[in-house]
Structure formats: C-alpha cells, structure tokens
Amino acid sequence: MVVHKMKMGFISIITCMCFLAPIQQAHPPSTTIADLSFKNMGFAIDLYKKISSFHDKNIFFSPLSISTSFAALLLASDGDTHEEMLRGLNLERLAQADQPELIPKLFQLLNENITQNGSLTLDQGMALFMTPQFEVEKVFEDQIKEFFNADIKSVDFGDTKGSINFINEYVKLRTRDKVTEMISTLDPVTKLMLVNTIFFQGAWQLPFNPNFTTSSPFYINSYSVVQVPMMFMEDKFYMMEDFLIGAKGLKLPYEEGVSMLILLPNKGTDYTVIDEEITAAKFLSWIKKLRKTKLEVNIPKFKMEQSYSLHNLLPDMGMASVFSNSANLTKLSKNGGLKVSEVLHKAVIEVDESGTTAAAATTIGITPYSLPRTFTVDRPFFFFIYHEDTNCMLFMGRVIDPTKN
Numbered sequence: 001m002v003v004h005k006m007k008m009g010f011i012s013i014i015t016c017m018c019f020l021a022p023i024q025q026a027h028p029p030s031t032t033i034a035d036l037s038f039k040n041m042g043f044a045i046d047l048y049k050k051i052s053s054f055h056d057k058n059i060f061f062s063p064l065s066i067s068t069s070f071a072a073l074l075l076a077s078d079g080d081t082h083e084e085m086l087r088g089l090n091l092e093r094l095a096q097a098d099q100p101e102l103i104p105k106l107f108q109l110l111n112e113n114i115t116q117n118g119s120l121t122l123d124q125g126m127a128l129f130m131t132p133q134f135e136v137e138k139v140f141e142d143q144i145k146e147f148f149n150a151d152i153k154s155v156d157f158g159d160t161k162g163s164i165n166f167i168n169e170y171v172k173l174r175t176r177d178k179v180t181e182m183i184s185t186l187d188p189v190t191k192l193m194l195v196n197t198i199f200f201q202g203a204w205q206l207p208f209n210p211n212f213t214t215s216s217p218f219y220i221n222s223y224s225v226v227q228v229p230m231m232f233m234e235d236k237f238y239m240m241e242d243f244l245i246g247a248k249g250l251k252l253p254y255e256e257g258v259s260m261l262i263l264l265p266n267k268g269t270d271y272t273v274i275d276e277e278i279t280a281a282k283f284l285s286w287i288k289k290l291r292k293t294k295l296e297v298n299i300p301k302f303k304m305e306q307s308y309s310l311h312n313l314l315p316d317m318g319m320a321s322v323f324s325n326s327a328n329l330t331k332l333s334k335n336g337g338l339k340v341s342e343v344l345h346k347a348v349i350e351v352d353e354s355g356t357t358a359a360a361a362t363t364i365g366i367t368p369y370s371l372p373r374t375f376t377v378d379r380p381f382f383f384f385i386y387h388e389d390t391n392c393m394l395f396m397g398r399v400i401d402p403t404k405n
C-alpha cells in the first residue's frame with residue numbers, strides 16, 4: 001500500500017444564492033449566542049429530515065453556513081417575506097421588533113466566539129456579486145459589511161462565461177482550492193448573487209496511526225457490503241449510549257474546541273428510525289451523557305462532496321415567499337420585483353487519520369487486566385461537528401456508503 005503524505009481533514013462549504021429581477025444600532029442582546037445555536041440546530045435538523053425524505057444516500061451540509069446566509073437575507077427582506085423567513089429559520093422567538101439588528105448581531109458574536117481562538121481554522125466568508133446597473137440600498141450594504149464582513153463585488157452577469165469564472169475563482173480562493181467549480185451555468189438575467197463559504201480544517205487531538213488502517217467490511221444493509229479503509233485506535237474516549245432510541249455516541253475531539261460526535265445505531269436498529277428521532281434537545285442530551293471510557297475504535301476514512309438546491313427544499317419548510325413573485329426584498333433594493341431564484345449549497349468533507357505530526361503519542365498504557373470495549377463504525381452512521389463552548393452545529397451529515405463520493 002502506498003503511504004501518502006498525511007493530509008489534514010478538511011471541509012468546505014458554500015451556500016450561494018442568485019437573485020433575479022424579472023419581476024439603527026441594536027442594544028446589547030440579552031438573548032445569548034447559545035440560544036441562537038440551539039435555534040439554528042433546530043432548523044438544521046428540520047432541513048436534514050427534509051433532505052432525508054428524498055433519498056437514502058449520504059448527506060452532508062453546514063447548518064452554520066446556511067443559517068448565516070439566510071440571516072443576511074433577513075436584513076434584505078421586509079413585511080410578510082421577513083416574517084415567513086424568521087419562522088422558517090426557527091428564529092421567530094429570538095426576534096424583537098424594537099431591535100431589528102439583534103439577530104445579525106448575534107450571528108456576528110457567535111462567529112467571533114467560535115473563531116476567538118486564532119488557531120482554529122474556520123473561515124466564513126460572504127460576498128455579494130451584483131450587476132453594476134442595480135441599485136443596492138446603502139443601509140443593507142453597510143449592515144452586511146458590519147455584521148457579516150461581506151465583500152461586495154460588481155459583476156456583469158450578461159457576460160456569463162466571465163462571471164462564472166470570476167465567481168468560481170472567488171470560491172476557489174476562499175475554500176483553499178477545495179471547491180473548484182461552484183457554478184457551471186448562470187442565468188444571464190441574474191442580478192445579484194450571495195455566496196457564503198465556510199472552510200474548516202481540523203486536526204484530531206489524537207491522530208490515528210495510518211499504519212493501523214486496514215481494509216475492512218462496512219455493512220450498508222443486509223444485502224450490500226463494501227470494503228473501506230478502516231482507521232483504528234485504542235485510547236480513552238467520551239462515549240454514551242441512548243437505550244431508548246438504540247444508538248451509541250462517540251466523541252472525537254479536534255484541536256481547538258471543536259468535536260465530532262458520531263452516532264451509531266445499534267446493530268439491528270434501522271438508521272431511518274433514528275433519523276426521525278434526532279432533535280436539538282436530544283443532541284444536547286447526548287453530549288451531556290458522554291463519559292470517558294477505554295475503547296478500541298474503528299472508523300472508516302471517507303470523503304464526500306454534496307450539493308443541494310435549497311430553493312427546491314425551503315418552500316416546503318414554510319419559506320415560499322422569498323422565492324416567489326411576491327417576495328418583499330425592498331430593504332435590499334427599492335428597484336422592486338426582486339426574488340431569490342436559486343440557493344445552492346455545496347459541501348466537501350474528508351475524514352482521515354490526520355492530525356498534527358506523529359507527536360500525539362496515542363497509546364495509553366494498556367494494562368493486561370482491562371478488556372477494552374469496542375466501538376466499530378461498520379454500518380450507516382450520523383455525524384455532527386460542533387463547537388463545544390456554544391454547541392453551535394458547524395456541520396452535520398450521515399454516511400450510508402463511505403465509498404460513495
């Protein structure tokens with residue numbers, strides 16, 4: 001077997017929205033960023049269930065990226081469209097009529113909190129691409145600069161080829177070459193495009209030793225088995241068991257306050273049953289239940305790239321108006337007749353042994369008397385990558401077949 005240079009796990013995500021035109025400072029918030037994280041998680045899980053209802057394949061997306069993109073769009077909307085989006089995003093209860101900037105401010109604080117520790121590689125970037133002849137409200141422009149640090153760039157969408165190149169180059173740069181072709185087609189009547197990227201590079205606190213990675217079976221279901229590169233480690237890990245739903249959880253910490261929680265349905269428990277059971281409150285209860293224990297863990301290496309057309313999913317989740325001719329985006333532009341035509345979300349993840357150099361001597365003196373339990377991820381599982389201090393869900397997904405990109 002050829003041993004490649006150890007790679008870092010990476011994830012990059014883009015949410016991109018196209019708009020078509022065929023048609024005061026907040027008080028210090030009393031609501032906390034933990035409240036916002038909880039609400040965002042609720043929205044993410046609803047979205048997950050929506051995606052899951054269409055297919056039984058791998059799923060991967062970034063709740064934080066999607067919520068952030070729509071939080072920017074909240075600033076653009078007014079009237080019924082605004083109310084509907086607040087409800088759809090599960091942010092209705094946080095909104096306060098006398099503090100219109102509360103929600104964007106909370107997003108800003110959340111993002112600052114997450115990246116506080118300079119060594120965490122989590123880059124979120126937002127850009128608004130717009131045609132030169134389109135007039136954007138100054139207040140909106142200032143707000144997305146202030147709260148989302150958004151770049152505003154002028155693009156001639158009439159030159160489709162040139163615009164596609166320009167936007168793809170921007171995305172490529174922001175995701176450090178991980179997403180090279182965000183868009184391949186573009187409607188020449190596009191007026192505006194909002195692109196949000198998120199890039200995460202995490203090194204395991206305890207890297208796996210690639211020498212222990214072996215080809216092992218992964219049971220997709222009772223009929224199909226695939227061979228996967230299975231990583232191995234023996235150490236002390238945080239683990240929990242949810243007897244009610246029939247699943248076990250394992251926490252794999254990255255450096256710098258971010259962790260992955262793997263939720264593995266027990267043998268004989270159908271993952272589609274667990275699908276239904278996931279809620280934000282359950283997720284928090286799993287995290288609370290984690291206890292340190294000595295374990296042998298086996299986890300498949302995998303990488304995948306997923307794309308979602310959210311404009312086809314969100315209307316079903318109560319957000320129809322912003323995509324329709326009755327969209328009220330007058331805070332973005334008085335020009336009128338503006339609606340969101342497309343929302344693309346693209347996510348890439350790679351999970352491997354990687355970590356920092358071989359530094360992490362992972363072996364913990366194994367006494368001959370202790371019999372380690374095992375945690376073997378050899379069947380479909382769920383994973384959640386979250387920021388520990390805020391419980392903010394950065395990424396979530398499910399792996400049915402690790403060999404499918």
Ligand SMILES: *[C@@H]1O[C@H](CO)[C@@H](O)[C@H](O)[C@H]1NC(C)=O
Nearest residue numbers: 078079080326327328330336
């Ligand atoms: C947008 O909503 C505002 C506030 O409700 C309302 O005053 C305005 O007339 C609406 N504009 C359009 C184009 O619907």
Ligand SMILES: *[C@@H]1O[C@H](CO)[C@@H](O)[C@H](O)[C@H]1NC(C)=O
Nearest residue numbers: 032033034113114116389390
């Ligand atoms: C981030 O938020 C958490 C939870 O509210 C808080 O405990 C922590 O001190 C914050 N960290 C920073 C660096 O602001």
Ligand SMILES: *[C@@H]1O[C@H](CO)[C@@H](O)[C@H](O)[C@H]1NC(C)=O
Nearest residue numbers: 116117118119120255256257
């Ligand atoms: C970042 O977090 C790590 C681990 O929690 C800690 O050791 C380090 O001192 C922190 N660095 C900064 C700049 O806060």
Ligand SMILES: *[C@@H]1O[C@H](CO)[C@@H](O)[C@H](O)[C@H]1NC(C)=O
Nearest residue numbers: 208209210211212357358359
């Ligand atoms: C893996 O095996 C090679 C060859 O035996 C050895 O040189 C290397 O140190 C091992 N790597 C680790 C991380 O143990």
